[in-house]
Amino acid sequence: MSKGHRSQIKRERNKVKDTRPSAKLSYARVSVQKACFVLDAIRGKGLEEAIGIVTYNPRYASQLLRKLLESAAANAENNNNMSRDNLYVAECYANMAPSMKRIHPRAQGRAYRILKRSSHITVVLDERK
Numbered sequence: 001m002s003k004g005h006r007s008q009i010k011r012e013r014n015k016v017k018d019t020r021p022s023a024k025l026s027y028a029r030v031s032v033q034k035a036c037f038v039l040d041a042i043r044g045k046g047l048e049e050a051i052g053i054v055t056y057n058p059r060y061a062s063q064l065l066r067k068l069l070e071s072a073a074a075n076a077e078n079n080n081n082m083s084r085d086n087l088y089v090a091e092c093y094a095n096m097a098p099s100m101k102r103i104h105p106r107a108q109g110r111a112y113r114i115l116k117r118s119s120h121i122t123v124v125l126d127e128r129k
Contacts (some may be wrong), residue, residue, distance in 0.1 A: 021076035031117040035094040047087040090126035
């Protein structure tokens with residue numbers, strides 16, 4: 001079974017804080033699958049190389065990711081006193097967010113549902129040793 005009361009378990013889990021600089025974009029109007037094409041391209045790359053990749057990538061998600069990378073880099077410099085030269089993309093992932101449901105009229109009074117998907121995109125940077 002569990003070890004202790006629910007509040008004790010939560011307290012133990014929250015003790016371990018991730019101090020790496022990160023940035024999160026919630027409710028981005030791009031599907032997880034389409035965002036992952038760009039995320040896979042920058043995972044593990046240096047910060048400047050990752051920004052170069054998303055700058056010249058034609059996908060819509062790359063525009064969002066460029067701003068997210070710049071935000072995470074600013075967090076690293078201002079909050080963690082890290083050097084921008086040593087930063088790399090340690091983690092980047094997209095999780096599913098709520099979908100907007102829309103109706104498309106079809107023949108004979110039927111209606112097809114259209115799901116306009118959205119995602120939560122997270123970028124975590126770290127310093128190379």
